[in-house]
Amino acid sequence: MMSDRSLPAPDRPWLVLFGLMLGVTVTNSFARFAYGLILPAMKTDMGWTYAQAGWLNTANALGYLAGAVVTMVLIGRMPVTRLFNFGLLTTALSLLATGWGTGMEWQSFWRIAAGFFGAMSFSTAGVLTARLFADDVRRSALAIALLFGTGGGMGILLAGAAVPLFLGRYGAEAWPTAWYVIGGLGAACVPWALWSAGKLHHPGTASVASGRLPLRRFLPLTFGYAGFGLGYIVYLTFLSAWMTEQATGPVGIALVWVVLGLAISASPFLWRGVFARFDSGVPLGLVLIGIALGSALPVILPAGPAILISAVIFGLCVFMSPGAVTHFVRRNLPPEQWGAAVSLLTVVFALSQTVGPLGAGLLADRTGNLGDSLIAASLLLLAGAGCAFAQRPINTTT
Template sequence: MIAAPTRPWLILAGLALGVTVTNGFARFAYGLLLPAMKSEMGWNYAQAGWLNTANALGYIAGAVLTMGLIRRVRPSVLFAFGLVTTTAALLATGLVTALWWQTLWRILAGVFGAMSFSTAGALAAQLFHDDPRRNALAIALLFGSGGGLGIVLAGATLPVLLGIWGYAAWPWGWVLIGALSLASLPLGLWAAGQLRPPRQAGQTAPALPLRRMLGELAGYAGFGLGYIVYLTFLSAWMTEQEAGPGFIALIWVILGSCIFVSPILWRPVLARFASGVPLTLILTGIAIGSALPVVVPGGAALILSATIFGLCVFMPPGAITSFSRQNLPPDSWGAAISFFTVVFAVAQTIGPYGAGLIGDRFGDIGVSLLAAAGILLVGAALALLQRPLAGN
């Protein structure tokens, strides 16, 4: 039996700050800095996409490593270690501008970010474990508020910094992101220390029923393939449409704010369904948000796109965490979420580089946004095939 922790909401806030660092900063701040880095380095879209593919390759390694360690090392230790090392990698990204070093830091941010992110869900699943509705809210808040805060902070500062100091100031953007990550460490590390599930020493975790989870796994793979295109290339696409730094900042703040409040929207859905329905609905929303600014050009469409996308994009991790919690025994949660993370990580390696190639081929990164929307809709259809795992 897992003991109920004291001060669960403060613990959740600390875990959410970990998500702020590993996702809001480590993965998505690059999209805000990409136009400046692409211009200053003379990259094409494929080269620009490569750095997020490098980050995704590191994420695969981190997810696989976490799967191997989760039975030997407490999730709280993995979370804390990943949080500290991701922060160090973000600071280092602003210190050396050569592509080789940038690739290394992006890979390391992926390795350590995956370690912290994939254990955050397993840790949050311990909160309110006797209250399904509160547990669903905690899981949704973990991913929504954590990621949303990171995108709001990055979106409100980085375009303005580049607008004032010019594209050559992009290394200082990474230094700023690293400093914000450092400020998140105390509460994040404290939260991890409050959650210490019993080790399963000498025991083997129940085998995951992977064949019966194929719908959810396939849907999550579609999420990994499609969502990253929007967050990688949105600022570059807006820059090509001659959007100013103030409007770019506004769009990202709207996006992050909607991510922040998205748990309120999705909490009842996550609590009600033990099937693939939540993931299907979420992926459909992400697809609509991705396609909308290309199909209906203009500032109003971009605002609506950021709103819809933001209300959905951080909820797939909450959906698979809730699915695991409702369908699997507690000692399988960490392994299940780690396996989902590996599937997601493999899928998202293709997205940024592939989208960059499509953008170079057509001379328009908007085509890549449409292709990503199509992939997300396929993932939504596959997730709809997922049924509850009866008997658990």
């Protein structure tokens, strides 16, 4: 069977990469994180507690977990391109459907669906991107970082610029229309992403892993990635709610999210040298320290420009975690095992992120302070960083 490394590189690889980035915009930024922008309006309009509000992102994470498991099973049996395309199309449809009903059951179903289908496309995007520059370490590291960083940052930037101002103008009861806006933006991204995936298509199924994954040899990285899943989602779920509690208006909320999106988009250029230099867990450990600092800063320094500084630090780091683990897999495992390893790590991440939003909401309801949840998330991220720093190269490819 033809291996990924033996596949010819497509024409115009950077245009192909941009299309894959648009896929991440839909399945990552819109399907997972746009909810944090709409959450305050939904909570106000329907009188939810923080636990109820957090539940909907936990529901999304549960769907993501199920989708990651299904993808891990199918990735050796179906072409990666087909999984990417199917997940992308159904995610865009799920986002549009979210605005059609207001009941908790309806919202839960479509948040689960968006997570399930989004996982199929998101976890295969990294495998497709790894094919673009298989023989060029530095360009491959940059491509993977751009996929997760700039691809995710574009969605945060677009949603952050539009949603808070829209809801500020039309009121909390307009939140269903905000989902139509997000779904429409997602649908607009689909054609280019499908074109890009088609450029990387090859006959037959994805390469099946040769031999068993050396899981024990990258357990520290796996635990570090679990720490990322537990902690990062709290900031992105409750950032707008935190600012609303601090009496920040729609313009201020939009500004912070735009800054966050710009920082995320710029993050690949900060980290590409680090990715190319290390084959160990050091990149993930450094990334997690940055996310922890960004999560805690608004609570430690609640006045002045701290929230903007927090958005910059958090944004420069947060979407580099998937890039860090994808790069580790690419540098330490043979191409035949890339898909299985990335899918396994995605399952671990998905399982851990199911706990974060609901747990943070319960803690905030119990203490009456969202800041306690942000601090708890920061501590979990630091624990994950400690695990990641313990990861050494495993060098199975040499």
